[in-house]
Amino acid sequence: MATIREVSRLARVSPATVSRVLNGTTPVAPPTRERVLQAVAALDYTPNAFARGLATNRSGGIGVTVNEVSSPYFGAFVFGVEQVARENGLHLMVSSGFADAQSERTSIDFLLSRRCDGLVVQAEGLADEDLIDLVRRGPAPVVLFGRAVAEIEDVCVVMRNERGGAMAAEYLLAHGHRRIAHVTGPLSFPDARERLQGYRRALEAAGAGYDERYVVESDFREEGGARATARLLERVPDLTAIFYGNDQMAAGGMRTLREHGRDVPGDVSVIGFDDVFLARYLTPTLTTVRQPLIDMGRAAAHLLLNRLDHKRREVVHRFDPELVERQSVARIVR
Amino acid sequence: MATIREVSRLARVSPATVSRVLNGTTPVAPPTRERVLQAVAALDYTPNAFARGLATNRSGGIGVTVNEVSSPYFGAFVFGVEQVARENGLHLMVSSGFADAQSERTSIDFLLSRRCDGLVVQAEGLADEDLIDLVRRGPAPVVLFGRAVAEIEDVCVVMRNERGGAMAAEYLLAHGHRRIAHVTGPLSFPDARERLQGYRRALEAAGAGYDERYVVESDFREEGGARATARLLERVPDLTAIFYGNDQMAAGGMRTLREHGRDVPGDVSVIGFDDVFLARYLTPTLTTVRQPLIDMGRAAAHLLLNRLDHKRREVVHRFDPELVERQSVARIVR
DNA sequence: TTGTACGCGTTATCAA
DNA sequence: TTGATAACGCGTACAA
Numbered sequence: 001m002a003t004i005r006e007v008s009r010l011a012r013v014s015p016a017t018v019s020r021v022l023n024g025t026t027p028v029a030p031p032t033r034e035r036v037l038q039a040v041a042a043l044d045y046t047p048n049a050f051a052r053g054l055a056t057n058r059s060g061g062i063g064v065t066v067n068e069v070s071s072p073y074f075g076a077f078v079f080g081v082e083q084v085a086r087e088n089g090l091h092l093m094v095s096s097g098f099a100d101a102q103s104e105r106t107s108i109d110f111l112l113s114r115r116c117d118g119l120v121v122q123a124e125g126l127a128d129e130d131l132i133d134l135v136r137r138g139p140a141p142v143v144l145f146g147r148a149v150a151e152i153e154d155v156c157v158v159m160r161n162e163r164g165g166a167m168a169a170e171y172l173l174a175h176g177h178r179r180i181a182h183v184t185g186p187l188s189f190p191d192a193r194e195r196l197q198g199y200r201r202a203l204e205a206a207g208a209g210y211d212e213r214y215v216v217e218s219d220f221r222e223e224g225g226a227r228a229t230a231r232l233l234e235r236v237p238d239l240t241a242i243f244y245g246n247d248q249m250a251a252g253g254m255r256t257l258r259e260h261g262r263d264v265p266g267d268v269s270v271i272g273f274d275d276v277f278l279a280r281y282l283t284p285t286l287t288t289v290r291q292p293l294i295d296m297g298r299a300a301a302h303l304l305l306n307r308l309d310h311k312r313r314e315v316v317h318r319f320d321p322e323l324v325e326r327q328s329v330a331r332i333v334r
Numbered sequence: 335m336a337t338i339r340e341v342s343r344l345a346r347v348s349p350a351t352v353s354r355v356l357n358g359t360t361p362v363a364p365p366t367r368e369r370v371l372q373a374v375a376a377l378d379y380t381p382n383a384f385a386r387g388l389a390t391n392r393s394g395g396i397g398v399t400v401n402e403v404s405s406p407y408f409g410a411f412v413f414g415v416e417q418v419a420r421e422n423g424l425h426l427m428v429s430s431g432f433a434d435a436q437s438e439r440t441s442i443d444f445l446l447s448r449r450c451d452g453l454v455v456q457a458e459g460l461a462d463e464d465l466i467d468l469v470r471r472g473p474a475p476v477v478l479f480g481r482a483v484a485e486i487e488d489v490c491v492v493m494r495n496e497r498g499g500a501m502a503a504e505y506l507l508a509h510g511h512r513r514i515a516h517v518t519g520p521l522s523f524p525d526a527r528e529r530l531q532g533y534r535r536a537l538e539a540a541g542a543g544y545d546e547r548y549v550v551e552s553d554f555r556e557e558g559g560a561r562a563t564a565r566l567l568e569r570v571p572d573l574t575a576i577f578y579g580n581d582q583m584a585a586g587g588m589r590t591l592r593e594h595g596r597d598v599p600g601d602v603s604v605i606g607f608d609d610v611f612l613a614r615y616l617t618p619t620l621t622t623v624r625q626p627l628i629d630m631g632r633a634a635a636h637l638l639l640n641r642l643d644h645k646r647r648e649v650v651h652r653f654d655p656e657l658v659e660r661q662s663v664a665r666i667v668r
Numbered sequence: 669t670t671g672t673a674c675g676c677g678t679t680a681t682c683a684a
Numbered sequence: 685t686t687g688a689t690a691a692c693g694c695g696t697a698c699a700a
Contacts, residue, residue, distance in 0.1 A: 001473060003677060014687045019679060029685060049449045050393070051677030053384035054692045061427070061448065069416065070409035072611070079404035082430060091448055093395070093427050096416060113380045114395065114425055139335060251615055277406075281585055283617030337693060348671045353695060360696095363669060385693030388676045 002043035011039035022047065053115060062304060063093045063111030065104060066122040066145070072276040073293065074122065077145065080297020081120055088305060090117070101125030112139060118304045122146045124189065141307035145300050147190060148318075155307075157300045157317055161191050164289045164321035165198025168243045168271045171287075171323055173206045176332030177241040177269060180208070183228040183253060185220040185245040192220075195245050195273065214239065218249055225249025229256040240332060241269040247279050250286055254328070265330035275324050284327035292319055336377035345373035356381065387449060395425045396638060397445030400456040400479070401433045406610040407627065408456070411479065414631020415454055422639060424451070435459030446473060452638045456480045458523065475641035479634050481524060482652075489641075491634045491651055495525050498623045498655035499532025502577045502605045505621075505657055507540045510666030511575040511603060514542070517562040517587060519554040519579040526554075529579055529607065548573065552583055559583025563590040574666060575603040581613045584620055588662070599664035609658050618661035626653055 008015045013032060020026045021036040028036070039045075053059050064081055066074040078094065085092050095111055097104035104123045111119055119138075122145040123131060135142045135152045148158045172180050182199045185192030200210045216231055218224035225244055229252070232239060244250035250272035254264050262268045264284060272279060275290035295316075302313045342349040347366060354360045355370040362370070373379075387393050398415055400408040412428065419426050429445055431438035438457045445453055453472075456479040457465060469476045469486045482492045506514050516533045519526030534544045547570055552558035559578055563586070566573060578584035584606035588598050596602045598618060606613060609624035629650075636647045 004679095005677080015678080016680085016688080017686060020686090023679080025679085027685075032685080046447050048388070048677050049447060050384050050387035050391075051692090052679075054382070054388055054677080054694090055679040057384075057692080059384070068413070069403065070406075070413035072404075072406060072409075075404035075406075075409050079402070079430075082403065082428070086429075091427055091429060091444060093425055094416070095420075095425060096413075109380075110425060113383060115383045278612060278615050281612050281615045338695095339693080349694080350672080350696075351670060354670090357695080361669075366669080382693050385676090386695080388678090388693080389695040391676080 001048070002045040004045070004047065007036070007039045007043055007045050010043065011035040057115075058117050059115045060089070061091045061093050061114070061116050062301070063095065063108075063114070063116035063119045064121075065095050065097045065107045065111065065119065067099045067124060068096050069094050072278065073274060076276070076293035077122070077297040077300075080294035080299075081301045082297075083294075084298050084301035084305070097123060097125065099124040101127070101130075105130075108134065116140060118142065118308055120145060120300050120304060141304060143300050143303045143307070145296065153317070155303065157296055157303060157315075157319075159191075159291050159296070159319050160321060161194035162198040162201070164273060164291075165195035165200075165243075166202040167198070167321055167323055168195075168273065168289050169199045169202035170206075172241045172243065172269060172271060172329065173202065173208060175241075175269065175329055178208050179214065179236070179239045179241070181214040181216070181232050181236065181239045181242045183225055183232070183242060183244045183249050184215065184217050185249075187217050189220075192217075192245055199243060218245070220246050220249060222248045222252035225252030226256045227252075229253040230260075233257075233260055233262075239268065241271070241329070243271050243273075245273055247272040247274045247276050247286060247288055250288070250328075251278060251282055254282060254286075265328050269329040271329055279324070279326070282328075287326045287329045288324050290322045290324045292322070295319065335382070336379040338379070338381070341370070341373045341377055341379050344377065345369040391449075392451050393449045394423065395427050395448070395450050396635070397427045397429065397442075397448070397450035397453045398455075399429050399431045399438060399441045399445065399453065401458060402430050403428050406612065407608060410610070410627035411456070411631040411634075414628035414633075415635045416631075417628075418632050418635035418639070431457060431459065433458040435461070435464075439464075442468065450474060452476065452642055454479060454634050454638060475638060477634050477637045477641070479630065487651070489637065491630055491637060491649075491653075493525075493625050493630070493653050494655060495528035496532040496535070498607060498625075499529035499534075499577075500536040501532070501655055501657055502529075502607065502623050503533045503536035504540075506575045506577065506603060506605060506663065507536065507542060509575075509603065509663055512542050513548065513570070513573045513575070515548040515550070515566050515570065515573045515576045517559055517566070517576060517578045517583050518549065518551050519583075521551050523554075526551075526579055533577060552579070554580050554583060556582045556586035559586030560590045561586075563587040564594075567591075567594055567596075573602065575605070575663070578604065578606050581606040581608045581610050581620060581622055584622070584662075585612060585616055588616060588620075599662050603663040605663055613658070613660070616662070621660045621663045622658050624656045624658045626656070629653065 004015045008018045095107035097107045104125050118141040128149050143155045145157050148156050184196050203210050216228040218228040272286045272288035275288045279286040279288050303315045338349045342352045429441035431441045438459050452475040462483050477489045482490050518530050537544050550562040552562040606620050606622035609622045613620040613622050637649045
């Protein structure tokens, strides 16, 4: 690997001039410039990222911590982040957090020790205070995904979950349903609480009444959705529709409904949340509340870039959900 | 951010001693060692990765290029790589290649310019020669995933696709099928060719005969699978089973079969390849040939580690497929 | 067992 | 417009 000094010798200039040509920091006389460029090409020179980092204190990389990179949900988000990073000549360093405070802490420290220029963090284990501290006192700019922390709202990219929950319930109400159940995610997660709140508001606004026997807390996972559904069928067998806090739980729930001889959507209508790709593969295909994950990833990246270069790109912080109509909801006829 | 010099002053030793304590390169007297450790803790010192890289010429990171990080297929693979990386205190730098030679080249150069210690590459666009050149003359160790290049076989982690193709066909034959169609991936991909070859070998071995009217080339995508299936139904309407080159195409194909009034598996049995996530969500659930992607990711990472630290971890280079029985194949009764 | 001093490759400051 | 030179922070011969 050639060094800047070798290039400078070949071009018969000083290393400083080579640097100037490459970084465009100071004008260089065209003929000189030309010689440098030729030398660079001849030696196939690439600047040493370590040395550059040491001198500039910037790495050209942004760190991403999410629950699990390989899940469809976070995968889509990371994809959006990567797009923007590439467009701006930055690279991505990823580290999964596995929804565990200790593990998330490790991931973040790891990324920081690698001198990332900034971080995109989706944390489920860490407390609000930890995140506030990280954002305020951390050594690098940090933006948050999927969690609205009031004190640092300007660095958060989130979904309007309350609105999404209401949207789901309203859609079912509009299709004639009244006995609408809801399987929530863990209520320790704001996402899950907000969706529940939206559901409740919509029901009350419609005069359908909120009845907590129709609500079961679960875990955002397929098996959990299946179990919660069995519980519902036992407790309130007269339900005509179920709103699941995410698509995975809806998938498990639909299986349970089938096993109990309830046709979807003939006997029970089902609606999910997220619109991950599996929604299109279920039978019937799943009507769901869509989160524009790729766009949210792009937004998070843009937000971070704003903090890195102090430009003012327009960034949406709160995304609106969108209802995707498929086949899992039927109109009630009476 | 504290520097090694500040730590050394606080501990009243030289910077060299601090370095020795932290890296364990040379024995340090216990009391001295203790003082250093306390100073490190007191100042919350983290070594500067740039300076360290400059001095050691190692970054502690490995680069990963795959078609698309966010796809379930590659996501699972990357997940395996990440596991091993973490276990060894390394971090991951990712860059998608999008199955395009130009883009893959850019990704690889990018990762290399970031001074990754090694690379895990899954390339679909680059030619064998490019990869051979990269492995042999590149500035860092490289291992390949999903492509067996004869000249550099020792750095390749692959699936026994031929065997997998045969396995799929044999399974259908064992269930009484004789008129078995095959929808392949792009035959420019070795994966697709090998699976086709296995299919052919199994059919011929069983005396069922190979008939190319039963074979349609497609693109590994859902829509392609749907179109290919329509073509098959037109050309050889008497088929009783279809082997798809991957699960995505099987998903599209099953939709087409339904649209044509063919029940799966009542009228037509279907088998896929890969066993990605979605196979379990289709209706009926998809019988398929499983690739142990996470294990393959771990193997690729171990292989790379072997080249980095010259240890000799046992690594499987060629993985055996495994048939996962679900509901999409029925026995033919006559 | 510990300290001194240099080199790693770049950018930035200052002077010419 | 260009060149010398001093950081940047660490690891490591070499010396003590």
